[in-house]
Amino acid sequence: MVSGESNSVPLKAYLSANIKARREALGISQERLAELADVSVQMVRRIEGRRTWVSDRMLANLAEVLGVSAFQLLIPAGAVNLPSDLSLLSGILDNLKRNIRDDINRRFDALVSDVPPLPEKPEKEDAPETAAEDGCPYMDSRERPPGIGPESPLP
DSSP: OOTTHHHHHHHHHHHHHHHHHHHHHHTOOHHHHHHHHTSOHHHHHHHHTTSOOOOHHHHHHHHHHHTSOGGGGSSOTTSSOHHHHHHHHHHHHHHHHHHHHHHHHHHHHHHHHTSOOOOOOOOOSSOOSSTGGGTOGGGSTTTSOTTOSTTSOOO
16 A cells, blocks of 8 residues: 555545535635635635645645634544534633632632721811911922922922
8 A cells, every 4th residue: 555645535535525515605616715715716626626635835724714723624524513612612711710700709808808997087177278287388389498399400
């Protein structure tokens, strides 16, 4: 048996069938697929007709245009059901997010429950009108010594 010859026939069959099925499911013509994947129409026809093989770059381009992973074009149709696999992974990810969020909230609540509440700040009814009346003569511009203030040059 010649290496590669007998193995490539099933792969060509899978590739051909998967590209054609996906293209038809998307409702695009061979011409449009060729344009989007940057290959000739003849190349698309030869691939779908099992008469030629593809380069790794061409396989990647076709897979991207068809909205699938490259490996999905090389396996029997239905061998991997990506949407259901993705929904399973999505559910696992949602559960993980929920568990992490709940754990963070539990830890935060435990930390906060040990902190005493802050004392309430009494409201001042008779607030001083200037900073000088509050015991800080250098904060009021009328009370500042000469040469100190916003108009003074910096040293």
